[in-house]
Amino acid sequence: MVGMHWQRWLHLLVVVHAASAQRAEPTACHEDVCHCDSFTRLICHCNEHVKEMTLRPEGSYRVPETATAIIIENCERVIFLTETARNLLLLRSVQLRNNSNVIISERALTWSPFSIDNEMYPGLRIEISNSTVYEIAPHAIQGRVNDIVIRDSNILSLRPFAFSSLTGVKNIELTNNIFHNVEIQAFKKFTTSNFLLRGGTAKMLPSRFLSDVEVTDFFRIEGVTIDLLSSLTFLVTLPKRVLIENNIIDTLNADSFHITSRGPVTFRNNTVKTVGKGAFLGFTVDREIVASMGRQELLIDNNTMTTVTPTSLSYNHSTLTLRIDGLNLNLTCTCELAEAWREMLNAQGGIINCWYELEGHYMSIPTFIDSRCGALKQTFWIFVVVGIVLVVVIAGIVIFFIVRRENEKKKKLQIVMPDGKTYRETELHIVVERAELLTTNL
Ligand SMILES: *[C@@H]1O[C@H](CO)[C@@H](O)[C@H](O)[C@H]1NC(C)=O
Numbered sequence: 001m002v003g004m005h006w007q008r009w010l011h012l013l014v015v016v017h018a019a020s021a022q023r024a025e026p027t028a029c030h031e032d033v034c035h036c037d038s039f040t041r042l043i044c045h046c047n048e049h050v051k052e053m054t055l056r057p058e059g060s061y062r063v064p065e066t067a068t069a070i071i072i073e074n075c076e077r078v079i080f081l082t083e084t085a086r087n088l089l090l091l092r093s094v095q096l097r098n099n100s101n102v103i104i105s106e107r108a109l110t111w112s113p114f115s116i117d118n119e120m121y122p123g124l125r126i127e128i129s130n131s132t133v134y135e136i137a138p139h140a141i142q143g144r145v146n147d148i149v150i151r152d153s154n155i156l157s158l159r160p161f162a163f164s165s166l167t168g169v170k171n172i173e174l175t176n177n178i179f180h181n182v183e184i185q186a187f188k189k190f191t192t193s194n195f196l197l198r199g200g201t202a203k204m205l206p207s208r209f210l211s212d213v214e215v216t217d218f219f220r221i222e223g224v225t226i227d228l229l230s231s232l233t234f235l236v237t238l239p240k241r242v243l244i245e246n247n248i249i250d251t252l253n254a255d256s257f258h259i260t261s262r263g264p265v266t267f268r269n270n271t272v273k274t275v276g277k278g279a280f281l282g283f284t285v286d287r288e289i290v291a292s293m294g295r296q297e298l299l300i301d302n303n304t305m306t307t308v309t310p311t312s313l314s315y316n317h318s319t320l321t322l323r324i325d326g327l328n329l330n331l332t333c334t335c336e337l338a339e340a341w342r343e344m345l346n347a348q349g350g351i352i353n354c355w356y357e358l359e360g361h362y363m364s365i366p367t368f369i370d371s372r373c374g375a376l377k378q379t380f381w382i383f384v385v386v387g388i389v390l391v392v393v394i395a396g397i398v399i400f401f402i403v404r405r406e407n408e409k410k411k412k413l414q415i416v417m418p419d420g421k422t423y424r425e426t427e428l429h430i431v432v433e434r435a436e437l438l439t440t441n442l
Pocket residue numbers: 074075076098099100
């Protein structure tokens with residue numbers, strides 16, 4: 001009861017204080033492009049005359065303590081100064097839309113107004129859409145946050161610890177963004193129910209992009225085009241479900257996903273050009289889950305990989321079972337390739353295909369082995385080749401001897417006539433005829 005009274009008093013105090021301050025000094029509500037509505041939301045729409053907004057915690061044109069939301073649109077530049085949110089007890093939402101240059105300074109959105117950090121108390125929703133985020137500084141966003149949503153935005157720089165020490169987070173959704181420069185540990189040490197990275201592109205996601213992040217429910221990466229996933233990009237524990245789907249990844253390094261899950265892991269319909277050795281070794285399952293529910297499934301379904309060896313698919317046998325429901329090796333089928341994968345297939349089962357150049361489609365490795373690499377077929381082809389070689393050699397020898405004999409015959413048949421000239425075989429017939437004639441006369 002006493003607590004309730006105190007809270008009410010506090011609220012009243014804040015409102016009264018704000019009202020008196022308002023008379024003394026203008027707040028952001030008095031900016032040309034802003035107004036504060038009946039819900040005490042601060043709403044600013046920049047225009048051709050006012051193109052910049054600076055959100056500050058004190059002094060003239062500060063954000064009023066009564067603000068329940070900060071909504072900023074269409075600005076060329078938006079800057080949140082340090083500590084902007086600290087004393088905004090009633091703040092619930094920050095929305096930035098269609099701004100071309102957003103800077104969130106260190107601790108600008110640090111918000112923990114309640115002495116006990118508890119999910120029962122309200123938290124912030126931070127939403128950035130269709131904007132260019134110039135920088136989210138170290139420790140910019142901290143404290144009691146429900147949701148972080150960034151979508152359709154260009155992210156030029158996420159500094160280390162940009163999102164850190166958060167409590168009670170439900171959702172982090174990063175949708176259709178272009179990540180230019182992300183630094184290590186951008187998301188550092190907190191718990192969220194869900195983490196979603198969907199659509200958009202990233203040149204490189206560094207080591208520890210997510211560092212010591214507990215995702216208690218659903219960890220999902222979907223439809224993203226990524227040049228390089230470094231080792232230990234996602235250091236995550238606890239998800240009940242891990243889904244990595246429809247991504248195009250150029251290089252997937254060993255241990256990029258260092259995820260200790262509490263449920264199955266699905267890696268589906270991804271195109272990965274280079275798969276490092278042990279790329280899947282980082283997936284493991286929480287010990288208690290293995291003890292109570294047994295090993296969980298690591299499903300590799302309908303993926304295409306180009307530079308890949310069987311060791312790329314090593315996995316943690318003690319906590320996971322592997323099921324390969326479809327893996328297209330973007331490599332021309334050869335018996336050596338098939339041989340390299342046969343052992344894995346024998347031990348593991350599953351559907352692994354190679355590229356059958358002759359007919360221009362993928363063919364399952366066992367089918368290829370049966371039609372092309374069977375022991376019998378191989379010896380048959382050896383017989384054919386040896387046979388052809390033998391025939392050619394014998395023919396060569398025969399021709400050689402025939403030619404030699406012919407030459408010798410010619411030499412013998414050359415005759416020297418009395419006129420001192422040598423005559424060829426063609427002329428010889430005449431000579432022979434005459435000789436016969438002479439004989440008859442005798
Ligand atoms: C987005 O902001 C620009 C100015 O930066 C403005 O010209 C444009 O009309 C805005 N678009 C929408 C849909 O509000």
